[in-house]
Amino acid sequence: MSSLFDITDGASAEETVMRAAVCTAYGPPDVVREADVETPTPGPDEVLVRVHAATVTAADRAFRSGTPRFARLFSGLRRPKKTVLGTEFAGEVAAVGAAVTRFAVGDRVFGATDLGLGAHAEYVRVKESGTLSAMPAGLTYAEAATLVDGTALAFLRDHAGLHSGQSILVNGASGAVGVQAVQLARHFGADVTAVCSAAGADLVTRLGANRVVDYTRTDVTKEGRTYDVVFDVAGASSYGRCRRLLKPGGRYLTTVPSLAILVQAPWTRMVGGRRAIVAFTGLRPAAAKAKDLAVVKELFESGHLVAVVDRTVGLAHVADAYRHLDSQGKRGTTVLLTGPLV
Numbered sequence: 001m002s003s004l005f006d007i008t009d010g011a012s013a014e015e016t017v018m019r020a021a022v023c024t025a026y027g028p029p030d031v032v033r034e035a036d037v038e039t040p041t042p043g044p045d046e047v048l049v050r051v052h053a054a055t056v057t058a059a060d061r062a063f064r065s066g067t068p069r070f071a072r073l074f075s076g077l078r079r080p081k082k083t084v085l086g087t088e089f090a091g092e093v094a095a096v097g098a099a100v101t102r103f104a105v106g107d108r109v110f111g112a113t114d115l116g117l118g119a120h121a122e123y124v125r126v127k128e129s130g131t132l133s134a135m136p137a138g139l140t141y142a143e144a145a146t147l148v149d150g151t152a153l154a155f156l157r158d159h160a161g162l163h164s165g166q167s168i169l170v171n172g173a174s175g176a177v178g179v180q181a182v183q184l185a186r187h188f189g190a191d192v193t194a195v196c197s198a199a200g201a202d203l204v205t206r207l208g209a210n211r212v213v214d215y216t217r218t219d220v221t222k223e224g225r226t227y228d229v230v231f232d233v234a235g236a237s238s239y240g241r242c243r244r245l246l247k248p249g250g251r252y253l254t255t256v257p258s259l260a261i262l263v264q265a266p267w268t269r270m271v272g273g274r275r276a277i278v279a280f281t282g283l284r285p286a287a288a289k290a291k292d293l294a295v296v297k298e299l300f301e302s303g304h305l306v307a308v309v310d311r312t313v314g315l316a317h318v319a320d321a322y323r324h325l326d327s328q329g330k331r332g333t334t335v336l337l338t339g340p341l342v
Contacts (some may be wrong), residue, residue: 006075015039019335020084020121021318028067029322040118041123044097047126049109051139052339053128054089054119055149056321057176057284063117065336066320068257074318082186086119087112088148088302090141101129105258108135110144123340131289132238136300143307147331150292152180152233154281155253156188161230166190167227169220169245172234173209174200176254176333179308181231182207183310187304193227195220200331203308221245229253235325239264239276251275308332 022035042048062068063075067314068277071295075081090110093103103109111132118124126132135144156162168185172178173194185192201212210323215218221237228249232238235256242252254261257278264276299305310332313321321334 003137019315019338020118021086021315022083022303023064023080023085024083025079026064026072028065029319029326029340032085033319034318034321037121037122042095042125044099045128046097047093047100047103047128047132048095049089049091049111049126050130050339051091051119051124052337052340053091053145053175054086055145056313056325056334057087057122057149058122058319058325059087059253060085060341061322061325064198072255082117084118084121086117086121086124086336087114088117088145089124090135090139090148091124092162094123098326102128103132104258105143108141109133110141110290112134112148112150114289115283120336120338127286127314129290130286131293132260133293133297135288136297137313138153138317139300139307140233141336141339142309142312143337145335146176146307146309147296147305148210148293149180149333150178150246150289150296151177151281152184152256153292153295154284155231155255155279155331156184159253159277159279160251161229162188162190162229162245166229167191167193167247168229168231169193169195169225170209171195171215171220171230173204173212173235174329174331175233176310177331178233179204179207179332181233181307182209183305184194184299189301190229192194193220193225207306209310226235226250232256239268243274246274249273251277255279255281312337 017036018039020037023032035201062071093107097304146303168190174196192209193211194204196216198214221241232254239252257285261278267322312335315338
């Protein structure tokens with residue numbers, strides 16, 4: 001077994017403290033700050049990864065702000081239970097447990113921490129059997145981190161059953177999940193209408209959208225067009241408003257839970273042909289996420305999926321990453337750089 005810090009950036013074997021983005025209270029972006037925390041030690045079946053890049057996502061924003069309020073059932077009622085946020089990451093293997101056989105020190109890897117969070121730090125510990133894979137060639141660490149999230153894949157494949165010949169409207173198409181949704185929908189053979197701001201129009205067109213709608217100028221709910229699937233990535237609309245957009249048997253999907261959708265989802269499953277669907281893809285078993293990571297890796301290597309980095313932010317400026325995440329007109333994924341290599 002390798003020494004705990006037998007890594008390429010020259011860290012000493014005595015190092016037991018690392019830098020991390022720490023969130024100890026709910027609130028605006030400034031509640032997240034850089035601080036020293038204890039470096040995790042891998043168990044026999046675990047891998048310690050020197051993180052170089054990690055995504056800052058809408059889920060991180062919810063865990064940071066404590067909104068919507070029922071998110072606190074998972075993150076902590078009064079304050080965050082997990083003080084170091086972050087799920088998707090890319091980096092180098094720094095150490096491996098005695099029972100680990102798939103990875104070795106120095107391997108370039110990307111993956112997710114699942115419900116453990118903790119990726120917004122210099123090091124993260126993950127199980128060998130978890131969501132972890134060798135990075136595809138030709139990617140920077142920042143680019144690799146953006147590909148890990150399987151939200152769009154799970155929604156379109158498992159919940160929408162999207163297939164060739166269907167039509168889909170992606171609301172929030174230029175954001176982190178949206179850019180993957182556009183590409184995957186085209187891969188599945190669907191006709192794609194992308195809704196975003198004018199700033200993201202060129203991007204989503206290059207990614208395969210057949211038609212782009214600037215939401216600041218056009219209300220798609222009043223156009224008179226209908227779709228097999230409406231994927232409300234941004235959670236900016238509702239099933240009530242979008243029901244008129246659905247063809248008979250059509251499906252409205254959203255990544256953002258609300259009291260209304262939690263009632264509508266079971267009701268529409270029993271009554272009527274149109275469906276309202278919300279899914280908590282982050283709660284899927286690690287084995288399912290690992291399989292999806294393999295699918296995403298294959299799609300990238302075959303040229304059907306590209307990484308889209310909106311901007312990168314250093315660990316010392318983590319609050320700026322959240323401020324940007326809260327802004328409008330994002331184009332891809334915000335990435336936190338926690339190491340010297342990108």
